[in-house]
Amino acid sequence: MSKNIFKYSFEYLFSFVKIKLKIHWRFVMIKKSLVFIIIFFIFFTNNIFAHTGIKSSSPENGETIVNEIQEIKLSFDTKVEQNSTFTLKTKGGDPVSIRNINLDEEIMEGTLDEPLNNGDYELDWSIIGVDGHPIEGTLSFSVKVPNSNGSAEEQSANKEVDSNSLNVDELDKESEPNMSINFIIPIIIGFLFLIVIGMFVWLLRRKK
Structure with missing residues (x-):
């Protein structure tokens, strides 16, 4: 038991x-x-x-420039380290000469050898963030400066067309779904x- x-x-x-x-x-x-x-x-x-990338740019992505442009300015969400750069080319793939590129905290600025001719351009940027990771991106814009040799009426008409084009571009950008990293x-x-x-x-x- x-x-x-x-x-x-x-x-x-x-x-x-x-x-x-x-x-x-x-x-x-x-x-x-x-x-x-x-x-x-x-x-x-x-x-x-x-890695949120670019915050703003001048010119902006999809913008149509109606005045002479010889400087590019990119602003990022992180401090830009050395070896960060950008390249510019025409729609046909021809490179555009850049005189110098300056880095200042979150800003990267570049000066071109001469004002851009009328046409479509593509800008490829590549930066090193403060955490050491590379970040890359692309933006495009157009240059449509009125011909200074034309008549006053032609210049006025060109400005009106460019203004309408800008408004259409802005509406298109607003209507497009925001698929940037900040949205995701x-x-x-x-x-x-x-x-x-x-x-x-x-x-x-x-x-x-």
Whole structure:
């Protein structure tokens, strides 16, 4: 009789310890999983915000220039480090000579050898962000400076056409869906937040 009592007591104690260890192990796994998810979330979002790219430019992307232009100015969301640069070419692929490029904090400015001729241009920029990661991008614009040898009526008509073209370009840019990285960031953050919540709920259910 005493042997049976001892046996059952031992089995009960063993089962109790086993259950406790199992619960403890699950609790430890929950904590480790949550810590890993939080670290991944912080690291990923910091990298996203560190690579938001260009903030503004002169000329702007898609803009039509009606005055002589000999300077390019790009503003970024991060400090621009050395070895950052940009190139300019015509729509046909011919390179445009750039006299010099200056870097000042978040600003990169370039001076051209001479004012741009009328036509379409493409600008490719490449910078090194403050975190050391390379960031690249492209923007395009057009130059349509009225001919100074034309009559006053022709110049007035050209200005009116260019003004209408600018308005159309602005409307097109406003109507186009904003697929820049700044638009995508909230979606990615929200998606990661849902993953964190889902993992937490799943782990709690497993604990039960």
